[in-house]
Amino acid sequence: MPIEKINTIVSRAVPIPIEEIDTDQIIPARFLKATDKIGFGDNLFRDWRYDNNNQPIPSFPLNDAKYTGSILVGGKNFGCGSSREHAAWAIADYGFRVVVSSFFADIFKNNVLNNGVLPVQISESFLSEIFREIEHNNEAEFKLDLPNQTFTIISSGKSESFDINPYKKDCLLNGFDDIDYLINKLPEIEEFEKTRK
């Protein structure tokens, strides 16, 4: 089952300049009762986005009309905590295709990649520059270039390259899916099992 491809994306960005954003904040546990993958975007950052009376908190970036776009920018150690892939589903379902931070938790990184969302890890100083750029001009645009592995602030042309595993890059560029890959390898896996008996 193919995932949505990514190549280059030019977009505005939504900033959440907070460090250690854990997956309990991205999608609180009480929304994990569903048995399908749809609709999680409505509860993305639920407890930061809505108050106790379910009223939107205007100051939270997702509720602030001046921020929009398919790029989410978060502080260091983004996605730490629980392995719930629901966090990745919520981010994808909300419409983000790229998450930018100076540091990602491991499981989260795998989870978003498996859902066609690209984690872009950049330096601490470049991250601060991006936050400053958005603060200065919330219509600022950014360019993600996956083939060349660069992320660019368009106004200043300032750019940084990021790492991605070549296999994963290939998957995203072509929309390939790990599970299909493994299913094609079943004969080899069965051979391997015989060597271990």
Next chain:
Amino acid sequence: MGKTLFDKIWDSHVVSEISDGPSILYIDRQFIHEVTSPQAFSGLENRGRKVFRPDQITATADHNIPTENQHLPIKEQLSALQVEKLKDNSTRHGITYYGLGDVYNGIVHVVGPELGYTQPGMTIVCGDSHTSTHGAFGSVAFGVGTSEVEMVFASQCVLQPKPKKMRIIINGELGKGVTSKDLILYVLSQLTASGATGYFIEFAGSAIRNMTMEARMTVCNMSIELGARGGMIAPDQTTFEYVKGRKYAPQGADFDAAVEKWKELYSDDDAVFDKEYTFESADITPMVTYGTNPGLGMKIADSIPSVSSIEPSSQETFKKALKYMNFEENQQLLGKEIDWVFIGSCTNGRIEDFRLVASILKGRTKAPHINTYVVPGSYLVAQQIKEEGIDKILEEAGVELREPGCSSCLAMNDDKVPPGKYCVATSNRNFEGRQGPGSRTILASPLTAAAAIITGKITDPREFL
């Protein structure tokens, strides 16, 4: 060059490597639960496939279940549906399922070891980050997302890049009233919640060697809170004795043969780790957390650090955490009044934890204003609590014992801490709202939690020992 314990197990499970890419890693055992598996089953079925190796998968319902009246149908509709799905999916695909009321039901990371599914040298995954718990047996065990749960359904493999290796050595012997929970909270306070991201940790040193299996599980359980992919401990006589005779462990001559193999599971003297840390037991006391990630902890008698002592880039996060907890910089927490105590979870919901709790509660009574969730990690733990008379001690102290499950660790069920209230918890995460929207969690050992039940305050448990 020698190999680390991690290398030995990992390398022997690699089916093949994708050039410039992850390895195809063979998984010996997968555990599943109701929350992170339904989408993996439907994904698999949408591809028109069956589970490839159902015998190597075990299911238990734990996250989303009530801890009262488990003999009755689950009231909450969505939870009932999720548990029902796990049962249906497991049955349809030939997977062993331990449902509510089953004598082998319980929290997935408590059940695996106690039934002997978890053995040295294995690769183990589960759609739950605390799968790292099983590393205490000298296995490579790590949490995965639902896509990877589906990969294992389809192929008994996952695609994983090999992590880097870290060793954490703890010398000396833990003092009286200092538990393995304090040890790992101490390491967290030193290395932070992202200190081991990208690494797989091996814990070593005399403090670890002297620990029981249950204490080791607590350490490995929380290795994930350091950001690590997992944590592990080389198996030894303590490990072999724990595994021996358990339901799904090898029996008789098979067991002896297995032990011979397990004895080779250690890091060679000349093995190289990418990073190494050493700590001294003498520096560790009972610990509490004061912030909203498990790395923000301190010795129970210390004061919360001042903002200026925190690295400038992290000061905003630190202030945000204190604001959420309604604590001040430089504040002492000893004597601070609290409202709730939660004893349980896959970190500290085993029989030894309840023995520790009983050692303090015996002959004493609960502070009147304190509410509790005291929850065994499994039905077998619950049974043993009764056999040892710990239930009586709890009852006499005025503390109610609930039925097994994850409970207030993640509060997917009704076991929530109300907004603004402080809860001393033996679980592993103190994130904002983790125990219910607005709840404030202080992580601590079972001893410290028990002392808080008696005094209603944050109390050094050594006062009672």
